[in-house]
Amino acid sequence: xxxxxxxxxxxxxxxxxxxxxxxxxxxxxxxxxxxxxxxxxxxxxxxxxxxxxxxxxxxxxxxxxxxxxxxxxxxxxxxxxxxxxxxxxxxxxxxxxxxxxxxxxxxxxxxxxxxxxxxxxxxxxxxxxxxxxxxxxxxxxxxxxxxxxxxxxxxxxxxxxxxxxxxxxxxxxxxxxxxxxxxxxxxxxxxxxxxxxxxxxxxxxxxxxxxxxxxxxxxxxxxxxxxxxxxxxxxxxxxxxxxxxxxxxxxxxxxxxxxxxxxxxxxxxxxxxxxxxx
Amino acid sequence: xxxxxxxxxxxxxxxxxxxxxxxxxxxxxxxxxxxxxxxxxxxxxxxxxxxxxxxxxxxxxxxxxxxxxxxxxxxxxxxxxxxxxxxxxxxxxxxxxxxxxxxxxxxxxxxxxxxxxxxxxxxxxxxxxxxxxxxxxxxxxxxxxxxxxxxxxxxxxxxxxxxxxxxxxxxxxxxxxxxxxxxxxxxxxxxxxxxxxxxxxxxxxxxxxxxxxxxxxxxxxxxxxxxxxxxxxxxxxxxxxxxxxxxxxxxxxxxxxxxxxxxxxxxxxxxxxxxxxxxxxxxxxxxxxxxxxxxxxxxxxxxxxxxxxxxxxxxxxxxxxxxxxxxxxxxxxxxxxxxxxxxxxxxxxxxxxxxxxxxxxxxxxxxxxxxxxxxxxxxxxxxxxx
Amino acid sequence: xxxxxxxxxxxxxxxxxxxxxxxxxxxxxxxxxxxxxxxxxxxxxxxxxxxxxxxxxxxxxxxxxxxxxxxxxxxxxxxxxxxxxxxxxxxxxxxxxxxxxxxxxxxxxxxxxxxxxxxxxxxxxxxxxxxxxxxxxxxxxxxxxxxxxxxxxxxxxxxxxxxxxxxxxxxxxxxxxxxxxxxxxxxxxxxxxxxxxxxxxxxxxxxxxxxxxxxxxxxxxxxxxxxxxxxxxxxxxxxxxxxxxxxxxxxxxxxxxxxxxxxxxxxxxx
Numbered sequence: 057x058x059x060x061x062x063x064x065x066x067x068x069x070x071x072x073x074x075x076x077x078x079x080x081x082x083x084x085x086x087x088x089x090x091x092x093x094x095x096x097x098x099x100x101x102x103x104x105x106x107x108x109x110x111x112x113x114x115x116x117x118x119x120x121x122x123x124x125x126x127x128x129x130x131x132x133x134x135x136x137x138x139x140x141x142x143x144x145x146x147x148x149x150x151x152x153x154x155x156x157x158x159x160x161x162x163x164x165x166x167x168x169x170x171x172x173x174x175x176x177x178x179x180x181x182x183x184x185x186x187x188x189x190x191x192x193x194x195x196x197x198x199x200x201x202x203x204x205x206x207x208x209x210x211x212x213x214x215x216x217x218x219x220x221x222x223x224x225x226x227x228x229x230x231x232x233x234x235x236x237x238x239x240x241x242x243x244x245x246x247x248x249x250x251x252x253x254x255x256x257x258x259x260x261x262x263x264x265x266x267x268x269x270x271x272x273x274x275x276x277x278x279x280x281x282x283x284x285x286x287x288x289x290x291x292x293x294x295x296x297x298x299x300x301x302x303x304x305x306x307x308x309x310x311x312x313x314x315x316x317x318x319x320x321x322x323x324x325x326x327x328x329x330x331x332x333x334x
Numbered sequence: 335x336x337x338x339x340x341x342x343x344x345x346x347x348x349x350x351x352x353x354x355x356x357x358x359x360x361x362x363x364x365x366x367x368x369x370x371x372x373x374x375x376x377x378x379x380x381x382x383x384x385x386x387x388x389x390x391x392x393x394x395x396x397x398x399x400x401x402x403x404x405x406x407x408x409x410x411x412x413x414x415x416x417x418x419x420x421x422x423x424x425x426x427x428x429x430x431x432x433x434x435x436x437x438x439x440x441x442x443x444x445x446x447x448x449x450x451x452x453x454x455x456x457x458x459x460x461x462x463x464x465x466x467x468x469x470x471x472x473x474x475x476x477x478x479x480x481x482x483x484x485x486x487x488x489x490x491x492x493x494x495x496x497x498x499x500x501x502x503x504x505x506x507x508x509x510x511x512x513x514x515x516x517x518x519x520x521x522x523x524x525x526x527x528x529x530x531x532x533x534x535x536x537x538x539x540x541x542x543x544x545x546x547x548x549x550x551x552x553x554x555x556x557x558x559x560x561x562x563x564x565x566x567x568x569x570x571x572x573x574x575x576x577x578x579x580x581x582x583x584x585x586x587x588x589x590x591x592x593x594x595x596x597x598x599x600x601x602x603x604x605x606x607x608x609x610x611x612x613x614x615x616x617x618x619x620x621x622x623x624x625x626x627x628x629x630x631x632x633x634x635x636x637x638x639x640x641x642x643x644x645x646x647x648x649x650x651x652x653x654x655x656x657x658x659x660x661x662x663x664x665x666x667x668x669x670x671x672x673x674x675x676x677x678x679x680x681x682x683x684x685x686x687x688x689x690x691x692x693x694x695x696x697x698x699x700x701x702x703x704x705x706x707x708x709x710x711x712x713x714x715x716x717x718x719x720x
Numbered sequence: 721x722x723x724x725x726x727x728x729x730x731x732x733x734x735x736x737x738x739x740x741x742x743x744x745x746x747x748x749x750x751x752x753x754x755x756x757x758x759x760x761x762x763x764x765x766x767x768x769x770x771x772x773x774x775x776x777x778x779x780x781x782x783x784x785x786x787x788x789x790x791x792x793x794x795x796x797x798x799x800x801x802x803x804x805x806x807x808x809x810x811x812x813x814x815x816x817x818x819x820x821x822x823x824x825x826x827x828x829x830x831x832x833x834x835x836x837x838x839x840x841x842x843x844x845x846x847x848x849x850x851x852x853x854x855x856x857x858x859x860x861x862x863x864x865x866x867x868x869x870x871x872x873x874x875x876x877x878x879x880x881x882x883x884x885x886x887x888x889x890x891x892x893x894x895x896x897x898x899x900x901x902x903x904x905x906x907x908x909x910x911x912x913x914x915x916x917x918x919x920x921x922x923x924x925x926x927x928x929x930x931x932x933x934x935x936x937x938x939x940x941x942x943x944x945x946x947x948x949x950x951x952x953x954x955x956x957x958x959x960x961x962x963x964x965x966x967x968x969x970x971x972x973x974x975x976x977x978x979x980x981x982x983x984x985x986x987x988x989x990x
Contacts, residue, residue: 058801058901059798059801059802061794061798062794062795062797062798062801063794063795063798063799063802063810065790065791065794065795066791066792066794066795066798066810066872066876067795067810069791069865069868069869069872070810070813070814070817070869072865073829073865073866073868073869074813074816074817074820074869075813076832077825077828077829077831077832078820078828079832080828080831080832080835081824081827081828081831081832084831089708091706092441092459092462092463092706093437093438093441093706093711094441095831109712109715109716109719110719112719112720113719131728131731134721134724134725134728135724135725135728138721138722138724138725139725142721142722153976154729154732155732157969157973158732158733158736159926159930160926160968160969160972160973161736161739161965161968161969162930162945162946162949162965162968163930163932163946164932164946164949164950164953165739165949165961165962165965166735166736166739168949168953168957168961169734169735169736169738169739170735171953172738173734173735173738175589175590175593175595176590176593176594176595177593177752180595192535192536192581192595194595195581195582195595206731206732206735209728209732210732263819263821264821266821267821267822267823267824267933269823269933270932270933274953277580277581277582277583277584278541278582278583278584278718279577279580279582279583279718281718281719281720284821284823284933285718285719286715286718286719287823287824287827288823288933288936289715289718289719290715291438291442291827291830291937292435292438292439293432293434293435293438293541293543293711293714293715294434294708294711294712294714294715295434295437295438295441295711296708296711296712296715297831300827301827301831304823304824304827304828307821307823307824308820308821308824311819311820311821312819315819398768399768399769401769406954406955406956407955407956424768424769426769426943427955428951428955429951429954429955431954442830442834442858443834443837443857443858443940445940445941446940446941446942446943586954586955588956589956639941
C-alpha cells in the first residue's frame with residue numbers, strides 16, 4: 057500500500073507523459089498527411105518507406121555526433137587531467153566550478169554570441185585586419201562543430217574529472233619511482249583508469265547530440281541539417297505529422313542502438329560493467 | 335449631424351496628443367479619450383456583441399497586452415510604442431520566415447496572436463480550415479475600401495465577406511552587394527549562376543517554399559506556381575546543385591547582408607528598400623524572367639485571446655497617418671490611395687518601392703495550391719536536409 | 721599544459737564576456753558596440769513581455785523541479801521495496817525518459833495532447849452546464865509535465881544511487897529500536913539523502929529554465945524565456961536580452977555563493 061503510494065505519482069507521470077505520447081507517435085507514423093497538412097488516420101507503411109528522403113540528415117547526425125563527441129574529448133581530457141592531477145588542491149574546487157558556470161547563462165544567448173564571433177563583424181573582421189580577407193566561418197560544418205564542443209565540453213570534462221580524481225596518486229608515484237617514463241605512466245596507468253569516465257562522457261555527449269536542434273540551426277544557417285532540424289521542419293513547415301512521427305520513432309530506435317553499442321564497447325574497453333551513464 | 339460628421343473625421347496628431355494629455359492629467363475619463371480619438375469605436379461596438387469580449391467587466395477594456403505575428407523588419411517599432419501610449423496595450427511582435435510556419439502554428443492551436451500578417455495566397459486556406467473570422471468592418475472605421483487598389487486587395491474577400499485587410503503589397507526580387515559582386519544580374523537565371531560562381535558561399539535563399547522553389551522554377555523557364563512533379567524535379571535538381579554554394583537558407587537575411595557575411599540574397603521589396611537606404615551599394619533587382627508579386631494582409635485568428643486589442647491595433651494601423659509612418663520605415667508599397675497622397679515624393683519615385691509597370695509584368699501572385707501541396711513542401715524539406 | 725587549460729577557459733568564457741559586455745552597449749543593436757550605458761537593464765525590467773517570459777520560465781522551472789524532487793524521491797524510496805521485475809520496468813522507463821531526445825519528447829507530447837484535446841474539448845462542451853465552457857489547451861500544464869518527466873527521472877536516478885550507497889543496516893537498526901517507519905525515514909534516511917535531492921532539484925531547475933526545444937512544441941501561447949530569446953534572435957537581438965542573461969547569471973552566482981557559505985557554517989556548527 058505504502059509502496060503503491062510512493063510509486064503511484066511517478067508511474068502515472070511515466071504512463072501519461074512518456075508511454076502514451078510514444079504510442080501516439082507510433083500510431084501517427086502509420087497515418088497519412090491531411091490535404092492541408094497535419095494528420096489523418098490510415099494504415100500505411102509509406103512514411104517508413106520514405107525514410108530514405110532524410111538519409112542525408114541521418115548521415116549528417118550520425119557522423120557529426122560522434123565526431124563532435126571525440127572533438128569534445130580531445131579538448132576535455134587535458135583539462136580534466138589538469139584539474140584532477142596537476143591543479144593546486146586549494147584552487148581545485150574553484151576551477152571545477154568554473155567549468156560548470158557557463159551552464160547558468162542561457163545556451164541560446166551563448167550560441168548567439170558565437171554567431172556574432174564567427175560572423176563578419178567578429179573573428180573574420182580581425183583576420184581581415186591582418187591580411188586574410190573574406191574568410192567565412194559562420195554557417196559551415198566547422199562552425200557547428202565548434203558550437204558542439206563549446207556547448208557540451210562541461211559534460212565531457214566532469215565525468216573524466218570524477219574518474220581521474222578517484223585515481224590513487226600513489227600509483228603514479230610508484231610508477232615513477234620504478235623508473236617508468238612519464239609517458240608510459242600516463243598511457244599505462246592514467247588512461248586505462250580514466251576510461252570509465254571517458255566512455256560515460258562520449259556516450260552522454262553522443263546521445264544528446266543525436267537530438268540536437270539549436271546549434272545546427274543557429275550556427276549552420278539552415279544548411280547543416282541534423283535529424284532534430286528535419287523533425288522541427290516537418291512539424292513547423294511542411295506540416296507532415298505522420299512522416300515526422302515516423303522519423304521520431306526511428307530516431308528513438310537509433311538512440312537506443314547507439315546506447316547499446318556504447319555500453320558494449322564500454323564494457324569491453326573498460327573491462328568492467330561499472331560504466332554508468334549517470 | 336454636423337457634429338457627428340466631425341466625430342468621424344480621423345483625429346489630427348495634435349488633437350490626439352491633446353486628448354492624451356487630458357487623459358493623463360485625469361481631466362477626462364478613459365472612455366472619453368477612447369471615443370474622442372476613435373480608438374474606442376472598435377470596443378464600443380464590441381460591447382454590443384455578446385461573447386465577443388472575454389472579460390465582461392469593462393466592455394471597452396482592451397487588456398494590457400497582445401501579440402502580433404508578422405515578418406522580419408516589417409514595422410516601425412515606434413508604431414507599437416505609440417499604440418501603447420494611446421491605449422495602454424503593449425504589443426509583442428513575433429516574426430516568421432514563411433507562411434507555412436504561421437499556418438503550422440495556427441493548426442497546432444493556441445498561438446496567442448490577436449493579429450497576424452498572412453500573404454494573399456494563404457487566406458483562402460485559412461478560411462477553409464476555419465482558422466480566421468470574418469472581420470467586423472464596423473470596428474474598423476479607419477479602413478476605406480473605396481481608396482484601396484483592387485489589384486492588390488481582392489484575395490482578402492471570400493464570397494463577398496471580408497476576412498483580411500491589406501497591409502501593403504510588394505515584390506520578391508534579389509539584393510546584390512555591388513561592391514562585392516561585379517557581374518551584372520538581371521534575372522533569376524543569373525542569380526542561381528552567380529550563386530555558384532562569383533558569389534560562392536555568399537548567397538542566401540529564403541527558408542520559404544513559395545519563393546525559393548518559385549524562383550528556381552522561373553530561372554528554368556517554368557511556371558512560378560507549378561506543382562507538376564516533372565517541373566518540381568527540375569527545380570530540386572537545381573536547388574540541390576546550388577545548395578553547397580549558399581551562405582544560408584534563411585528568410586531573415588538583413589543581418590547577414592549588413593555584416594557582409596552574405597553578398598547576395600533573395601529579397602522582398604521592403605528589405606531591399608531598407609538595405610539600399612542604409613547601404614547604397616546594395617541594389618534591389620527584379621528578375622526579368624519572372625518572380626513574385628504579393629500583398630500582405632492583416633487577419634485576426636479565430637482563437638485570438640484579445641480580439642478587442644487586435645481590432646484596435648488593426649484599426650490604428652489602417653489610419654493613413656500611421657500607415658505613412660510605417661511605409662516610411664519599412665519601405666513596402668501601399669495599396670491605399672489615401673496613404674499614397676500623404677507620402678513624400680522621394681518614396682513614391684523610389685523605383686525599388688514603386689517599380690515601373692513594365693518591371694512588374696513578368697511577376698505572378700502566389701497560388702493557393704502551393705501552400706498545401708505536399709510535393710512542394712517535401713521538396714523544400716529535402717532541399718534543406720540534403 | 722597550463723597554457724592549454726587557460727586557453728580552454730578562455731574559450732568557455734569569451735562568449736559569456738561578450739554577452740555581458742554588450743549588455744552595457746548604448747546602441748540599439750547587439751552586434752555593434754557604440755558606447756557604455758546601463759539603459760538596457762532598465763528597458764529589460766520594464767519590458768512586460770520579457771518579464772512575463774522570465775516569470776513564466778521561473779514558475780515552470782520551480783514547479784516542474786519541485787514536483788520532480790518530491791515524486792522522484794518517493795519513487796526512489798518506493799523502488800527499494802519492490803521486486804526485481806517491477807524494478808526493471810521502472811528502471812527502463814526512467815532510463816527512456818532520460819535518453820529519448822528532447823525534440824522527440826516535445827513532438828510526442830504535442831501530438832498526444834492535440835489528439836486528446838480534440839477528443840475531450842467537444843465532450844466537455846456537450847456536458848458542461850452554462851456557456852463558460854473550459855477548454856483544455858497547451859500551456860503551463862503541458863510544459864511542466866514534459867519538463868517534469870525528464871526531471872523526475874533525473875532525481876530518481878540520483879537519489880536511488882545515494883540510497884544504494886547507504887546500506888540497509890542503519891534502517892534496519894532503527895526499526896529494531898522500535899522507531900516507526902515514518903520516524904526512521906524522517907530521522908535517518910532523509911538527512912542522508914537530502915543533499916542528493918537538493919542536487920537533483922537544482923539540476924532539474926537548470927534543465928527546465930534553459931530548455932528550448934521541448935517548450936517550443938508544447939508551450940501553446942505561453943512564452944518561456946528561451947522561446948522569447950529564440951524569437952528575438954530572429955527579429956534582431958537588442959541588448960535587453962544580454963541584460964537579462966547577465967542578471968540571471970549574476971543571480972545564480974550569488975545563490976551559489978550563499979549556498980556555499982550556508983553549508984560551510986553548518987559544517988562548522990556541527
